[in-house]
Amino acid sequence: MVQIIPVKNEEDYQLLLSVESLICKETPERWHQHFGGIGVDRYFFGDNNDEIFEYGKLIYLENHTIGYALVYLEEGEYNVSLLSEWKEKIAEIIPLIEKMLHKGQSISTVCNDNLVKEQLIALGYVSQGEVTYSAVIDLDRYIPEVVLSRRAIQYGLGILKERGLKYVYVDTSADNEKAIGLYRSVGFIKCIDVIAYNKEIFTPNQ
Structure with missing residues (x-):
């Protein structure tokens, strides 16, 4: 039986981070040695954030932690990430998340996994197209060029490379053509398709 349990304390938070890291490691062709981004708020704003x-939310199957969800109730948005062994459980998980949200609310999620995309469509979600351009650059293969418009990015990449970083990731809006062109020009390569999906949660009499 699948259960979705709120992250209530520091122990839960550390468990969520460890699951996120495992999910990233399962897809090295996509995330390399990326350990996830959930801890970014604390990195910028301190441990009291x-x-x-x-x-x-932590997602459990019996006593096993199989993934996590980020559910933004007021915005009507959520994201689900599952360990690969349990992705077929998405059809059970999404209805549980929908119950947390408001009836009559238009809800949305993003997805970059083909199996999950199929399940979303089967559950009544409609694709809204690509919303985010996500790309990565391998700093071991990075060779800077002297072009004025690229200089700021090249300067930053050079510093990160000197500090021992291997990969750099960027995200921007999928319709931000100028930024995407700039990222591509210095060597960033698109790593995933981030597609938005939308669904209306109807009240019982609808």
Whole structure:
């Protein structure tokens, strides 16, 4: 039986981070040695930042932690990430998340996994197209060129490479053509398709 449990304390938070890291490691062709981005708020705002307790959820099957969800109730948005062994459980998980949201609300999620995309469509979601351009650059293969418009990015990449980083990731809006062109020009390569899906949660009499 699948259960979705709120992240309530520091122990839960650390478990969520460890699951996120495992999910990243399962797809090295996509994330390389990326360890996830959930901890970014604390990186910037300190260990007392506790917003994760408002939207973080751990997903369990019996006694096994199989993934996590980020559920933003007011915005009507959520994201689900599962360990590869359990992705077929998405059809059970999504209805549980939908019950947390408001009836009559238009809800949305993003997805970059083909199996999950199929399940979303089967559950009544409609694709809204690509929303995010996500790309990566391998700093071991990076060779800077002297072009004025690229100089700021090249400077930053050079510093990160000197500090021992292997890969750099960027995200921007899928319709931000200028930024995408700039990223491509210095060697960033698109790594995933981030597609938005939308669904209306109807009230019983609808």
